[in-house]
Amino acid sequence: MRSKRVLFSEAFLRCKAIYLALQGNGGEGGIRTHGTLAGTTVFETAPFDRSGTSPQSSEKK
Amino acid sequence: MSLIMGGSLSGCVDAVIETALTEQRVVGAVVLIAKDGELLYSRAAGFSDRDVGQPMAVETLFRLSSVSKVYTSVAVMALIGQGLLTLDAPVTDWLPDFRPLSPDGRADTITVRHLLSHTAGLGYGFLEPADGPYHRAGISDGMDLSPLTLEENVRRIASVPLLFAPGSAWGYSIATDVLGLMIETVTGQPLADAIRALVTGPLGLADTGFAVADPARLATGYIHEGGVSRRMADPEIIPLPFLDGAEGLRMSLARACDPGAFASGGAGMIGSAGDLLRVLEVLRQGGQPLLSPALVAAMATDQTPGMDLLPWPGRGFALGFTVLRNPAAAGSPESVGTWRLGGAYGHSWFVDHANRMTVVAFTNAGLEGQSPGGRFPEDLTRAIYSGGGSLKTNMKSPG
Numbered sequence: 001m002r003s004k005r006v007l008f009s010e011a012f013l014r015c016k017a018i019y020l021a022l023q024g025n026g027g028e029g030g031i032r033t034h035g036t037l038a039g040t041t042v043f044e045t046a047p048f049d050r051s052g053t054s055p056q057s058s059e060k061k
Numbered sequence: 062m063s064l065i066m067g068g069s070l071s072g073c074v075d076a077v078i079e080t081a082l083t084e085q086r087v088v089g090a091v092v093l094i095a096k097d098g099e100l101l102y103s104r105a106a107g108f109s110d111r112d113v114g115q116p117m118a119v120e121t122l123f124r125l126s127s128v129s130k131v132y133t134s135v136a137v138m139a140l141i142g143q144g145l146l147t148l149d150a151p152v153t154d155w156l157p158d159f160r161p162l163s164p165d166g167r168a169d170t171i172t173v174r175h176l177l178s179h180t181a182g183l184g185y186g187f188l189e190p191a192d193g194p195y196h197r198a199g200i201s202d203g204m205d206l207s208p209l210t211l212e213e214n215v216r217r218i219a220s221v222p223l224l225f226a227p228g229s230a231w232g233y234s235i236a237t238d239v240l241g242l243m244i245e246t247v248t249g250q251p252l253a254d255a256i257r258a259l260v261t262g263p264l265g266l267a268d269t270g271f272a273v274a275d276p277a278r279l280a281t282g283y284i285h286e287g288g289v290s291r292r293m294a295d296p297e298i299i300p301l302p303f304l305d306g307a308e309g310l311r312m313s314l315a316r317a318c319d320p321g322a323f324a325s326g327g328a329g330m331i332g333s334a335g336d337l338l339r340v341l342e343v344l345r346q347g348g349q350p351l352l353s354p355a356l357v358a359a360m361a362t363d364q365t366p367g368m369d370l371l372p373w374p375g376r377g378f379a380l381g382f383t384v385l386r387n388p389a390a391a392g393s394p395e396s397v398g399t400w401r402l403g404g405a406y407g408h409s410w411f412v413d414h415a416n417r418m419t420v421v422a423f424t425n426a427g428l429e430g431q432s433p434g435g436r437f438p439e440d441l442t443r444a445i446y447s448g449g450g451s452l453k454t455n456m457k458s459p460g
Binding site for chain 1: 122253267268270271272273274275278318320331
């Protein structure tokens with residue numbers, strides 16, 4: 001099992017871009033990004049106004 | 062081929078980046094390299110927006126173009142894992158009106174597998190002449206500021222005859238946009254919400270989605286031409302130098318900030334290099350918590366044996382990305398089975414399982430930074446594997 005502690009290579013530290021870190025993931029290792037700044041909304045909410053489940057001929061107004 | 066690591070890796074990759082910046086082939090770049098689950102190299106260089114002096118940062122957001130296909134394809138596989146979609150079921154089970162005719166006029170069955178592997182017979186407008194059938198039908202490739210809804214765009218795709226009978230050949234296509242509508246239909250959610258629920262949310266990734274709220278975080282697009290990189294116009298049509306007769310890519314920088322633009326699962330997402338690295342590493346390590354190892358294995362299986370992929374010699378296409386069959390034919394030092402894809406706004410990524418390595422390289426230089434075809438990703442790959450070869454040949458003195 002991979003350690004959940006952060007392990008940085010020398011090259012990584014030299015780059016001083018400490019935005020990515022290892023994170024244990026249910027026993028699976030993986031690289032995790034930094035989160036978005038708290039309270040920041042990164043993406044707009046898209047409209048979703050169609051009804052039904054099949055393609056309809058409806059050009060956006 | 063063996064890898065170089067540590068200081069040698071850093072120096073060689075730095076050299077590729079510095080040369081590309083000096084030669085103005087690239088305005089800015091974020092390069093991330095992970096090996097054995099450890100981040101070996103992370104660098105943001107150059108400018109996100111040269112015209113206002115905004116430096117590139119690791120957390121800069123990019124218009125993902127075809128990198129979007131990874132997220133949409135993983136979302137489809139996740140729905141298959143949940144039993145809500147079936148790989149070999151007809152698309153009409155979920156989109157009953159999606160019945161494009163084969164070239165001979167027959168109504169052949171298109172499956173989810175065909176769409177994921179680009180063997181359905183669909184096309185892409187940018188690969189056609191300006192008067193091609195997709196253009197005549199008014200179909201958006203998902204990178205322009207189209208007034209269409211996703212439903213209407215898919216309806217128009219279905220109105221154009223297929224280029225070939227499903228399963229009989231391979232052709233890079235807008236199929237992933239059709240999958241996006243399938244995802245909306247199955248989940249009852251907008252594609253953005255569905256991908257958040259199925260892919261980015263479980264991994265805690267907040268920097269990938271549709272329609273950016275803060276344009277200041279978004280890299281500006283540039284094009285390398287005439288020996289320099291210039292800011293993209295809006296709209297812009299980027300010609301494809303490797304494909305005679307094709308109109309080229311219709312792009313709009315404004316699309317990324319327009320919440321009304323339809324959600325293109327094949328080309329319309331925005332995201333960070335770090336988010337993609339995270340998703341690819343999850344897949345490389347077996348898929349949890351997004352997919353089962355069996356689904357990842359299925360996703361990485363070549364669906365195009367015996368077929369030649371025109372822009373990717375030596376590679377086949379799996380369920381969402383290419384897989385390397387023959388390194389010699391591909392002219393690549395990567396290991397057999399390496400996954401790879403890129404994006405027209407200047408992106409490349411690959412996962413080399415044999416070397417337990419994942420690489421993400423996002424630039425804001427259209428085509429130059431793209432895999433396939435761009436010199437920057439080719440130099441970068443050679444630098445990572447050997448630090449020699451054409452990298453040295455291509456190197457020029459700064460200044």
